[in-house]
Amino acid sequence: xxxxxxxxxxxxxxxxxxxxxxxxxxxxxxxxxxxxxxxxxxxxxxxxxxxxxxxxxxxxxxxxxxxxxxxxxxxxxxxxxxxxxxxxxxxxxxxxxxxxxxxxxxxxxxxxxxxxxxxxxxxxxxxxxxxxxxxxxxxxxxxxxxxxxxxxxx
Amino acid sequence: xxxxxxxxxxxxxxxxxxxxxxxxxxxxxxxxxxxxxxxxxxxxxxxxxxxxxxxxxxxxxxxxxxxxxxxxxxxxxxxxxxxxxxxxxxxxxxxxxxxxxxxxxxxxxxxxxxxxxxxxxxxxxxxxxxxxxxxxxxxxxxxx
Numbered sequence: 058x059x060x061x062x063x064x065x066x067x068x069x070x071x072x073x074x075x076x077x078x079x080x081x082x083x084x085x086x087x088x089x090x091x092x093x094x095x096x097x098x099x100x101x102x103x104x105x106x107x108x109x110x111x112x113x114x115x116x117x118x119x120x121x122x123x124x125x126x127x128x129x130x131x132x133x134x135x136x137x138x139x140x141x142x143x144x145x146x147x148x149x150x151x152x153x154x155x156x157x158x159x160x161x162x163x164x165x166x167x168x169x170x171x172x173x174x175x176x177x178x179x180x181x182x183x184x185x186x187x188x189x190x191x192x193x194x195x196x197x198x199x200x201x202x203x204x205x206x207x208x209x210x211x
Numbered sequence: 212x213x214x215x216x217x218x219x220x221x222x223x224x225x226x227x228x229x230x231x232x233x234x235x236x237x238x239x240x241x242x243x244x245x246x247x248x249x250x251x252x253x254x255x256x257x258x259x260x261x262x263x264x265x266x267x268x269x270x271x272x273x274x275x276x277x278x279x280x281x282x283x284x285x286x287x288x289x290x291x292x293x294x295x296x297x298x299x300x301x302x303x304x305x306x307x308x309x310x311x312x313x314x315x316x317x318x319x320x321x322x323x324x325x326x327x328x329x330x331x332x333x334x335x336x337x338x339x340x341x342x343x344x345x346x347x348x349x350x351x352x353x354x355x
Binding site for chain 1: 239240244245246247249250253268269276277278279280281282283284
């Protein structure tokens with residue numbers, strides 16, 4: 058079981074507003090656990106496209122998910138709009154670990170938080186490649202200083 | 212648990228179910244999108260909870276809620292293959308249970324993905340955690 062940890066907005070460097078949809082809710086009237094990963098996917102890819110110039114259609118390099126994790130703290134529900142916070146926790150040669158927080162409007166503590174590890178590979182050969190420079194620069198900008206693991210305050 | 216979960220076989224998982232992939236599960240790279248792996252995790256966990264552990268999601272006052280999930284992606288899956296999902300109980304706590312999950316692609320001995328799914332039993336009114344009900348507890352012991 059997870060250790061207790063507080064993920065607040067100040068721990069994230071980039072935010073994206075996301076509108077929940079009717080079909081995100083399950084029979085309990087809350088956003089289903091699986092859907093949070095769709096928000097993760099959205100904040101990560103929107104950032105890579107807008108800030109790092111990732112070309113998802115024709116680019117030679119693609120990002121492949123190798124590990125994702127989410128801890129669910131408080132429910133969220135359609136029709137609220139949420140905000141996804143993003144930071145770079147670890148930047149390797151061809152891989153990056155993002156950490157993500159899902160926030161309700163006006164709340165400082167994350168309703169859910171987790172991580173997403175991407176490895177960048179050649180679209181044709183599937184072999185890992187160095188992170189393209191524009192993407193690396195964008196990821197450097199949202200890096201958290203000095204620490205990488207959740208739950209261990211500096 | 213073996214040291215490297217990606218080397219596990221179907222026999223390591225006492226509860227299994229087949230899940231047909233759907234056309235819409237594939238993303239623009241031609242593989243099942245990472246998010247959908249959790250949809251398969253959920254399918255095997257929810258079915259197990261209903262059919263083996265006796266959970267009635269609608270009528271039970273005390274029912275399980277997801278508190279943490281994790282997935283490691285070892286190999287792609289792709290429509291139209293039929294995925295076999297395997298489940299075993301990895302840890303039984305006072306109010307929580309951790310399931311180890313693996314997804315096997317057609318024709319592969321080792322999993323395309325492995326991970327875990329943690330359920331905590333809560334009172335549906337107060338959302339406070341509650342001890343695992345006796346029937347569910349007995350079931351989890353059997354599927355370790």
